[in-house]
Amino acid sequence: xxxxxxxxxxxxxxxxxxxxxxxxxxxxxxxxxxxxxxxxxxxxxxxxxxxxxxxxxxxxxxxxxxxxxxxxxxxxxxxxxxxxxxxxxxxxxxxxxxxxxxxxxxxxxxxxxxxxxxxxxxxxxxxxxxxxxxxxxxxxxxxxxxxxxxxxxxxxxxxxxxxxxxxxxxxxxxxxxxxxxxxxxxxxxxxxxxxxxxxxxxxxxxxxxxxxxxxxxxxxxxxxxxxxxxxxxxxxxxxxxxxxxxxxxxxxxxxxxxxxxxxxxxxxxxxxxxxxxxxxxxxxxxxxxxxxxxxxxxxxxxxxxxxxxxxxxxxxxxxxxxxxxxxxxxxxxxxxxxxxxxxxxxxxxxxxxxxxxxxxxxxxxxxxxxxxxxxxxxxxxxxxxxxxxxxxxxxxxxxxxxxxxxxxxxxxxxxxxxxxxxxxxxxxxxxxxxxxxxxxxxxxxxxxxxxxxxxxxxxxxxxxxxxxxxxxxxxxxxxxxxxxxxxxxxxxxxxxxxxxxxxxxxxxxxxxxxxxxxxxxxxxxxxxxxxxxxxxxxxxxxxxxxxxxxxxxxxxxxxxxxxxxxxxxxxxxxxxxxxxxxxxxxxxxxxxxxxxxxxxxxxxxxx
Ligand code: GCB
Numbered sequence: 001x002x003x004x005x006x007x008x009x010x011x012x013x014x015x016x017x018x019x020x021x022x023x024x025x026x027x028x029x030x031x032x033x034x035x036x037x038x039x040x041x042x043x044x045x046x047x048x049x050x051x052x053x054x055x056x057x058x059x060x061x062x063x064x065x066x067x068x069x070x071x072x073x074x075x076x077x078x079x080x081x082x083x084x085x086x087x088x089x090x091x092x093x094x095x096x097x098x099x100x101x102x103x104x105x106x107x108x109x110x111x112x113x114x115x116x117x118x119x120x121x122x123x124x125x126x127x128x129x130x131x132x133x134x135x136x137x138x139x140x141x142x143x144x145x146x147x148x149x150x151x152x153x154x155x156x157x158x159x160x161x162x163x164x165x166x167x168x169x170x171x172x173x174x175x176x177x178x179x180x181x182x183x184x185x186x187x188x189x190x191x192x193x194x195x196x197x198x199x200x201x202x203x204x205x206x207x208x209x210x211x212x213x214x215x216x217x218x219x220x221x222x223x224x225x226x227x228x229x230x231x232x233x234x235x236x237x238x239x240x241x242x243x244x245x246x247x248x249x250x251x252x253x254x255x256x257x258x259x260x261x262x263x264x265x266x267x268x269x270x271x272x273x274x275x276x277x278x279x280x281x282x283x284x285x286x287x288x289x290x291x292x293x294x295x296x297x298x299x300x301x302x303x304x305x306x307x308x309x310x311x312x313x314x315x316x317x318x319x320x321x322x323x324x325x326x327x328x329x330x331x332x333x334x335x336x337x338x339x340x341x342x343x344x345x346x347x348x349x350x351x352x353x354x355x356x357x358x359x360x361x362x363x364x365x366x367x368x369x370x371x372x373x374x375x376x377x378x379x380x381x382x383x384x385x386x387x388x389x390x391x392x393x394x395x396x397x398x399x400x401x402x403x404x405x406x407x408x409x410x411x412x413x414x415x416x417x418x419x420x421x422x423x424x425x426x427x428x429x430x431x432x433x434x435x436x437x438x439x440x441x442x443x444x445x446x447x448x449x450x451x452x453x454x455x456x457x458x459x460x461x462x463x464x465x466x467x468x469x470x471x472x473x474x475x476x477x478x479x480x481x482x483x484x485x486x487x488x489x490x491x492x493x494x495x496x497x498x499x500x501x502x503x504x505x506x507x508x509x510x511x512x513x514x515x516x517x518x519x520x521x522x523x524x525x526x527x528x529x530x531x532x533x534x535x536x537x538x539x540x541x542x543x544x545x546x547x548x549x550x551x552x553x554x555x556x557x558x559x560x561x562x563x564x565x566x567x568x569x570x571x572x573x574x575x576x577x578x579x580x581x582x583x584x585x586x587x588x589x590x591x592x593x594x595x596x597x598x599x600x601x602x603x604x605x606x607x
Pocket of ligand 1: 512577
């Protein structure tokens with residue numbers, strides 16, 4: 001049947017490249033602990049809203065040598081027609097979002113091309129990878145005129161192997177970053193934070209031995225706090241090697257042999273001093289194979305729930321937290337990426353009395369998690385499954401699961417990370433439950449040592465009696481939910497009237513509450529957007545929490561005012577969600593001190 005053959009041929013021609021062909025290589029962990037060459041700095045850029053450098057005028061993808069990946073220009077041969085030129089175009093700093101670097105890009109959602117010319121000297125005894133801390137949202141990478149891979153998702157790291165593709169002398173690295181929001185994306189079209197685009201985290205070249213230690217897990221064994229357990233994963237032809245896991249301070253030197261897949265698991269008895277907010281103890285750990293070795297600093301602790309309590313190292317703990325967006329402090333604004341920025345943000349949390357932070361609503365940069373670990377802050381880490389994801393779309397699920405897996409892969413050795421969260425304020429329903437059930441299973445399958453949660457929503461039983469009624473609550477370890485009594489739900493006095501009841505025996509965790517105020521704007525306690533309203537709301541909220549059965553933690557929304565396109569009121573919001581306890585310029589609002597006083601009390605009570 002000729003028609004059928006033609007139809008099939010047509011269909012196949014239109015099929016995207018086989019899955020996996022241009023997918024990133026498996027994630028390399030602890031990149032900071034390896035031989036790297038930074039590609040950070042000023043990159044040449046081309047702003048390309050119509051994707052002219054990628055599609056022809058029939059909207060068919062251009063061949064590499066016709067696209068901007070070719071990195072040709074008019075200066076090379078002035079008899080040829082070129083309508084782009086990286087050399088004469090403008091620059092952007094990497095890492096960094098483009099929105100806050102160039103006024104014309106403030107609201108921009110689309111493609112920007114980045115180019116970096118770098119010199120390199122390949123070595124026959126080394127493999128070479130290109131590692132991106134994150135780029136928002138879809139990234140297509142080209143090297144020396146050829147596309148080498150693609151990644152989707154704005155907040156997780158990815159790396160491509162360029163061994164044999166990177167050449168001696170000058171190399172042209174061209175990256176197409178597109179932050180268009182997509183209905184099928186994770187997050188989807190709608191959210192409440194700025195869609196910062198660009199190469200938002202560092203880009204580095206990672207050099208490894210031919211067979212190298214790609215990944216490892218070194219943590220306390222589930223249920224056995226006197227046993228350190230884990231595994232090592234080699235990558236390369238010499239898969240079978242002797243590997244030693246050394247923790248000199250604990251006098252541990254454990255030898256294992258990797259199998260034909262380069263994998264070995266281990267267990268060793270140990271009596272570490274446990275990591276805790278009061279004593280964020282980390283140990284120097286060295287993983288040494290025959291062909292490679294990696295150093296890290298790793299802490300050990302247990303986290304579990306018993307009834308309505310959260311136990312850290314077997315002891316009841318109240319999570320005195322705050323939610324944080326990954327945005328730079330002091331009006332530097334834009335996406336945060338550095339350890340310095342992390343220490344300022346986390347310093348405000350510490351000063352408020354926190355022992356915990358909720359890193360909302362996506363995985364933050366690794367420097368943030370590591371700074372929190374050193375400063376004694378437990379972490380709730382989440383993926384951007386937010387509001388209305390396409391629950392029935394298998395590609396959306398695969399995307400969400402990949403982001404979850406990459407988050408866990410990157411941060412599984414961080415003792416301070418105690419909660420993986422899979423969703424925020426998602427609408428009830430069968431498809432959603434199935435989607436989230438699979439994500440939860442994935443998280444537990446990869447890591448059985450931590451708690452799994454989701455930020456759910458409240459349900460009203462009677463006008464003044466509230467609860468959480470969500471099938472998801474059965475699947476997660478906490479009854480964690482966002483509630484805005486006194487802001488979206490009534491006036492602040494409502495906090496005095498409502499009571500809460502929960503039918504599950506699990507710790508209750510308020511993952512969000514609060515309201516907005518402009519720093520320095522004053523008025524009566526019932527006038528919205530004044531510091532007095534916000535202070536009053538926080539005082540009443542705290543009183544309400546004191547009556548809440550099983551409460552084990554709170555992370556008010558939010559540490560700092562953050563940019564959001566949903567917040568348009570001029571003179572008050574000016575594109576900022578004003579629920580920060582600290583203003584975007586670093587001013588502490590009155591409500592900050594309400595939290596500080598309460599957290600001081602709680603510290604006394606629990607320590
Ligand atoms: C929420 C969301 C958070 C918003 C916040 C708000 O429930 O989880 O992302 O920013 O409310 O301010 O409305």
